[in-house]
Amino acid sequence: MAAEKKAYPLRISAAVLEAMQRWADDDLRSVNAQIEFVLREALRKQGRLKRETSDPVPDDNTD
Template sequence: MSEKKAYPLRINARVLEAMQRWADDDLRSLNAQIEYVMREALRKAGRIQPAEKPEAMRDDEA
């Protein structure tokens, strides 16, 4: 697992409330949801490479 760093975040109250609802729907913490959304946006923009699935989760190798 990669190193985690704390970072204070100022965010619009309506955006925060919407993120909290989304996190609740996905059974994630608010922090995990924010990180997930940011990671997906970075991946789609080509800024980071997709994470490789762990060995146990690969279903294409049978």
């Protein structure tokens, strides 16, 4: 069963967006998938999100 996705508008500085784009390109991900990956990892490190087997790491280039 796939995790439910919700759209959320994000205001982000141009410099941060450009850095995320470069990082996403390096990892062969879309910017959206890279932002979600970074947020998920930060939440896990802080103990605010548990790793779930049904929670795959996005690595697609759909955005």
